[in-house]
Amino acid sequence: MKKNLMFLGLAALGLASCNGGYKKGDNGMLYNIYTDKSGPKIKEGDFVLTNLVIKNDADSVLLSTYDQGRPTPLILPKPQFKGDVFDAIKLLAEGDSASIKVAADSVFKRAPKPPTFKGKYLIYDLKIVKLIPKGTQTDQVFHDNITKYMTGLATADKNAEPAKIKNYIAENKLTVNKTDSGLYYVITKPGVGPLIAKGDTAVINYTGKLLSGKVFDSSIKEVAVKAKLGSLDQRPYTPIRVAVGERKVIPGWDQGLLLLNKGAKATLVIPSSLAYGAAGAGPIAPYTPITFEVEVVDVVHPKPGAVAAPVKK
Structure with missing residues (x-):
């Protein structure tokens, strides 16, 4: 691909x-x-x-x-x-x-x-x-030089990340709260009822963006079409179900959803340490902070006494 x-x-x-x-x-x-x-x-x-x-x-x-x-x-x-x-x-x-x-x-x-x-x-x-240039370098020396250069770029990106987040918040005039882990969030529409708890399943609509404003993913078809995302006809555009606190999503989501309740809308500004880190993912480069607009459509609580199904190996 x-x-x-x-x-x-x-x-x-x-x-x-x-x-x-x-x-x-x-x-x-x-x-x-x-x-x-x-x-x-x-x-x-x-x-x-x-x-x-x-x-x-x-x-x-x-x-x-x-x-x-x-x-x-x-x-x-x-x-x-x-x-x-x-x-x-x-x-x-x-x-x-x-x-x-x-x-x-x-x-x-x-x-x-x-x-x-x-x-x-x-x-x-x-x-x-x-x-x-490859020139007369051995393959080992050539690749070592590439690794050294790319590592230097990654270190520079990592060091620049706090300033990028600060500038994004200022430019978008966001009044944010910050958790101890470094997650920034703004609740743009309060919900009702108790906060989501670990073990709950949150039903979420979302749009993910780079700090440049470029949309890289969305559960909302109108947003995906406008952003010209690929594979438009190969996925259902419906809210997704997230098992909260089970490490099935990035840490920024696991932590951010615990701050919300049914009907709430929020903007999450997520540092790379709570997103895709040093590896990056697809269009998200290493040490890249990202932002999500999320809406909690529903919260499904586990049934009392329910036992989790064993993990198949």
């Missing part, structure tokens, strides 16, 4: 105009280099960290690393076909930025075409953030 997105992303970056300002490369590929730094050009097998926007020639964005909050790391592979985006990347050096247009028909001979895709070209807007 990620490889397909990256392949599509690198094939779709560029401008929506036809050939204005573009030079013609192999196999009909078009490119326009905006920033041309001196330095070694990227070669197959080099490590590249790239900010990337992928779109069609109607300017409909398919993927953006800016929304995700982290550039994409890549060891440049061999071109999939003559004149593909990987070929075009070899025209660039560290610090360069460019737009690349690749014929959609060439790309989709080798990768599934998204059912909603329209247009003649895939367009890639690229910014080369970092280049680590």
